[in-house]
Amino acid sequence: MTAGLIKIFLLCLLNAAAALFLSPLFEGIMRKLRAGIHSRIGPPITQPYWDLLKLLGKEDLGSTGGAVYAAMPAITLGSVLLLAALVPMGGPAPLAFAGDLIVVLYVATMSSVLIMLIGFASASPYASIGGSREMMMLLSVEPILAIALVTGAFKAKTLALGGIVDWQVQNGPSISMAIAGVAFFLALQAVAGKLPFDMAEADQEIMGGSLVEQSGPRLALLRWAMWAKQLVFAFLLVEVFFPWPHFGTYLADLLATTVKVLVVLVLVMVIDVVNPRLRIDQAMGYFMRVGVSSLAALAFAVIGK
Amino acid sequence: MGVNTMDQAAVTRVKEAIAERTNGALLSATQPHADTLRFVIDKTAMRAAVLALVDKLQARFLISVGTDERPLTGNFAILHLFSLDREQLYVLLESFVSEQDPKIESITEIIPGANWAEREYRDAIGVHPDGHPDPRRLLLADDWPEGMFPLRKDFPYNYQPPPSENARPQMREPPAGASVIPIGPFFPVLEEPADWRLFVEGETIVGCDTRIFYNHRGIEKLGDSVLTYNEIPYLAERICGICGFIHSTCYCQALEKAAGIDVPRRARYIRTIMLELERIHSHLLWLGIAGHIIGFDTVLMQTWRIREPVMWLCEEISGNRKTYGMNTCGGLRRDLPDQIKPRLFETLAEVEKEVIALRNAVIGDTTLHARTRGVGVLTNEWAKKICAVGPPARASGVAIDARIDHPYAAYDEVPPRIATQEAGDTWARVLVRVAELLDSIRLVREALSAMPPGPICAEIKEEIPPDRVGVSVVEAPRGEAVHFVQTGGDNRPYRWRVRAPTYPNLQAMPAMVAGANIADVPITLGSLDPCFSCTERLETVDRRTREVRVYSSAELLEMSRKKARGGGVR
Numbered sequence: 001m002t003a004g005l006i007k008i009f010l011l012c013l014l015n016a017a018a019a020l021f022l023s024p025l026f027e028g029i030m031r032k033l034r035a036g037i038h039s040r041i042g043p044p045i046t047q048p049y050w051d052l053l054k055l056l057g058k059e060d061l062g063s064t065g066g067a068v069y070a071a072m073p074a075i076t077l078g079s080v081l082l083l084a085a086l087v088p089m090g091g092p093a094p095l096a097f098a099g100d101l102i103v104v105l106y107v108a109t110m111s112s113v114l115i116m117l118i119g120f121a122s123a124s125p126y127a128s129i130g131g132s133r134e135m136m137m138l139l140s141v142e143p144i145l146a147i148a149l150v151t152g153a154f155k156a157k158t159l160a161l162g163g164i165v166d167w168q169v170q171n172g173p174s175i176s177m178a179i180a181g182v183a184f185f186l187a188l189q190a191v192a193g194k195l196p197f198d199m200a201e202a203d204q205e206i207m208g209g210s211l212v213e214q215s216g217p218r219l220a221l222l223r224w225a226m227w228a229k230q231l232v233f234a235f236l237l238v239e240v241f242f243p244w245p246h247f248g249t250y251l252a253d254l255l256a257t258t259v260k261v262l263v264v265l266v267l268v269m270v271i272d273v274v275n276p277r278l279r280i281d282q283a284m285g286y287f288m289r290v291g292v293s294s295l296a297a298l299a300f301a302v303i304g305k
Numbered sequence: 306m307g308v309n310t311m312d313q314a315a316v317t318r319v320k321e322a323i324a325e326r327t328n329g330a331l332l333s334a335t336q337p338h339a340d341t342l343r344f345v346i347d348k349t350a351m352r353a354a355v356l357a358l359v360d361k362l363q364a365r366f367l368i369s370v371g372t373d374e375r376p377l378t379g380n381f382a383i384l385h386l387f388s389l390d391r392e393q394l395y396v397l398l399e400s401f402v403s404e405q406d407p408k409i410e411s412i413t414e415i416i417p418g419a420n421w422a423e424r425e426y427r428d429a430i431g432v433h434p435d436g437h438p439d440p441r442r443l444l445l446a447d448d449w450p451e452g453m454f455p456l457r458k459d460f461p462y463n464y465q466p467p468p469s470e471n472a473r474p475q476m477r478e479p480p481a482g483a484s485v486i487p488i489g490p491f492f493p494v495l496e497e498p499a500d501w502r503l504f505v506e507g508e509t510i511v512g513c514d515t516r517i518f519y520n521h522r523g524i525e526k527l528g529d530s531v532l533t534y535n536e537i538p539y540l541a542e543r544i545c546g547i548c549g550f551i552h553s554t555c556y557c558q559a560l561e562k563a564a565g566i567d568v569p570r571r572a573r574y575i576r577t578i579m580l581e582l583e584r585i586h587s588h589l590l591w592l593g594i595a596g597h598i599i600g601f602d603t604v605l606m607q608t609w610r611i612r613e614p615v616m617w618l619c620e621e622i623s624g625n626r627k628t629y630g631m632n633t634c635g636g637l638r639r640d641l642p643d644q645i646k647p648r649l650f651e652t653l654a655e656v657e658k659e660v661i662a663l664r665n666a667v668i669g670d671t672t673l674h675a676r677t678r679g680v681g682v683l684t685n686e687w688a689k690k691i692c693a694v695g696p697p698a699r700a701s702g703v704a705i706d707a708r709i710d711h712p713y714a715a716y717d718e719v720p721p722r723i724a725t726q727e728a729g730d731t732w733a734r735v736l737v738r739v740a741e742l743l744d745s746i747r748l749v750r751e752a753l754s755a756m757p758p759g760p761i762c763a764e765i766k767e768e769i770p771p772d773r774v775g776v777s778v779v780e781a782p783r784g785e786a787v788h789f790v791q792t793g794g795d796n797r798p799y800r801w802r803v804r805a806p807t808y809p810n811l812q813a814m815p816a817m818v819a820g821a822n823i824a825d826v827p828i829t830l831g832s833l834d835p836c837f838s839c840t841e842r843l844e845t846v847d848r849r850t851r852e853v854r855v856y857s858s859a860e861l862l863e864m865s866r867k868k869a870r871g872g873g874v875r
Contacts, residue, residue: 038606125486195600196672204598207493275672277600282675 011094012085019084023227024048055220073221079110090254119210130209140287148180176300181241183294192230196275315392326357348400368804371426390710418692429456448472474516479504528801553632563775572636587782636762677731695784701729707780
């Protein structure tokens with residue numbers, strides 16, 4: 001029993017460490033790609049690591065006070081790491097249990113809610129605009145994530161993520177899961193805070209939104225949380241909706257999954273680079289349409305396609 | 306001199322209209338140049354004369370000039386400058402205002418676009434526009450003492466007023482129920498300090514107020530007190546970091562007209578080429594910044610990459626990427642050598658190819674449409690009333706272009722094609738600028754081919770006589786720049802007046818954002834602290850003693866000055 005717990009604990013740590021230490025690398029690759037499309041040379045792909053190191057060593061200006069407020073960035077990062085433990089990343093999810101799908105949906109929103117709260121707790125008007133935009137995006141995107149995952153649950157007749165993945169591997173592609181996967185991918189663009197949906201941060205409009213008053217280590221943790229989040233969500237997308245080819249050997253599957261995650265993030269970055277920022281009302285309208293269309297996935301699932 | 310297809314009937318018409326409406330208050334009517342009419346009228350008839358020009362002749366207000374003529378005539382002179390675009394005429398309405406009764410009728414009620422111009426002469430020479438709807442301070446700093454008028458002749462150019470405490474701009478209160486969102490005085494996407502306060506009700510902007518002129522440098526004062534005729538072009542070139550050549554050209558043309566100097570053809574062509582090159586790199590710069598503002602950094606990076614070879618061309622021609630220092634009174638200081646022509650054509654072809662590719666990419670981008678269509682609409686009617694110029698005017702269907710309305714340099718021989726749109730929104734302004742970009746490339750090419758050989762500078766043998774006036778306009782990338790020169794003794798102008806194109810266009814801004822839906826600004830901003838952007842004081846806590854110390858703004862200022870001085874010595 002204890003040995004089992006320790007094993008689960010170690011696997012959780014492994015997933016969290018992967019999310020922590022690989023996410024800056026993926027961010028670096030994405031930056032390099034953006035630079036390429038901009039006709040720039042761009043920073044070395046290790047630059048995000050240096051950014052974090054630099055920010056961690058800088059002074060925290062502490063412009064807005066409060067112990068809870070000060071702890072928020074660490075809690076935000078923690079919530080993302082918890083999500084990493086719940087999501088299969090190249091192997092089965094460490095924290096797998098019956099009904100974990102519901103928990104995943106809740107934990108997935110935690111970081112957004114926390115960033116939103118940081119915005120509202122800040123004295124800057126730009127941060128409160130950022131907070132409210134974050135909230136509106138969350139409300140627009142969350143139903144899409146839920147519909148997509150529930151489609152999987154409906155097909156596999158289970159509320160366990162692992163069960164859905166197994167079902168997918170055994171039964172191959174289906175129309176409903178393809179539609180759900182596309183909807184999830186479109187939502188990922190907003191979850192990652194990438195253009196055209198980065199209005200919660202919108203440097204040119206509200207100077208970073210919720211993050212405007214964050215500095216030093218706190219800013220580092222928040223940035224880190226965002227990078228880790230986009231990586232974990234990309235894993236979630238790939239594992240649940242596109243788990244093929246499945247080799248059955250751990251290393252081969254891990255490699256295949258990582259390559260697919262990279263492809264997903266490259267696509268996210270290409271969309272980011274070729275789009276201007278939408279206004280929040282336009283983004284909400286867009287996700288409303290995506291949400292309604294994703295209901296088609298459920299419909300197909302009901303008729304067994 | 307100059308290029309004009311003078312229409313004698315039009316001149317008569319203007320004279321008759323003014324004489325009729327002013328009812329004997331017309332003191333004199335002269336025609337200093339073929340394209341310039343000057344009317345001196347009694348100040349009580351100013352409104353009537355302005356009405357005659359605006360109603361009967363559709364004259365377009367350019368700028369007001371306030372001059373301290375007490376050393377000459379014992380009075381202040383207020384001059385309103387108009388353009389009759391179709392007739393290619395400038396009309397100067399001048400009135401004298403005595404020192405004992407420094408007031409004149411405001412014309413802002415008739416022409417909303419005269420708002421700032423009138424406040425400016427009030428600040429500068431102390432003549433009060435009577436009945437002005439918004440007589441707040443405009444030009445002078447908030448801590449400038451009352452009753453000191455820097456453009457008066459007895460006011461030294463280097464006077465420093467004593468520092469004052471707690472000076473702040475008079476800002477309007479937001480309407481009841483509205484909250485304020487500050488944009489500025491320093492904001493990431495504003496290149497210069499400008500304080501915009503948006504009044505927001507729910508998701509809608511219900512009004513706005515602004516305080517600008519934080520960057521006022523007293524350039525006009527230097528022009529008529531320290532510098533000489535031939536030094537001013539270099540200062541004029543530094544009015545703007547992007548369209549510097551426009552201002553030096555505009556000043557030189559105004560002075561050349563006032564002094565009756567005929568500029569050689571070749572110099573006119575080279576001026577045209579440099580002006581159009583400036584338009585090319587300025588429009589590319591603008592496109593990039595516009596992209597950046599809506600988060601489209603790919604457009605920024607690509608336009609600035611395309612722009613770079615144009616900068617290299619300018620450097621090859623003048624020695625500098627910007628601020629060429631080529632203009633001088635009577636022509637140019639530097640010729641355009643014929644051997645670099647092939648390279649010019651080559652680069653232009655390359656730039657043109659890339660601009661066309663850029664245009665095709667931009668025009669088909671639906672997300673870009675979503676962000677620009679119907680956004681910031683300037684109606685045709687308001688564009689005319691507020692006297693908007695340049696691409697904003699043309700995108701609202703006001704077909705004015707200084708290059709066509711008042712041909713200068715070599716535009717009479719290489720005429721531009723005017724680009725207009727009707728929608729008046731941001732997208733229309735993008736389209737106008739992209740069209741002008743391509744037209745400018747064509748103009749440079751044609752001017753290069755048609756450029757005649759010959760001298761590049763007129764020889765000026767005699768001293769420039771005093772009390773002559775000259776008006777010149779130049780179509781800058783942002784719109785029409787206006788320079789007015791009144792010659793004086795001492796080898797320097799008695800008065801040099803500059804109006805940059807942004808001056809009228811900025812005044813159109815409140816109408817363009819009014820009623821706009823800013824879905825991105827939620828009602829939660831009611832929690833806004835109106836003192837947010839004022840660093841009036843700073844609180845620090847000593848970590849060891851937990852003692853709170855409050856620094857006043859004066860102490861902070863002193864500390865930052867000390868630091869700046871320390872840095873200087875190092």
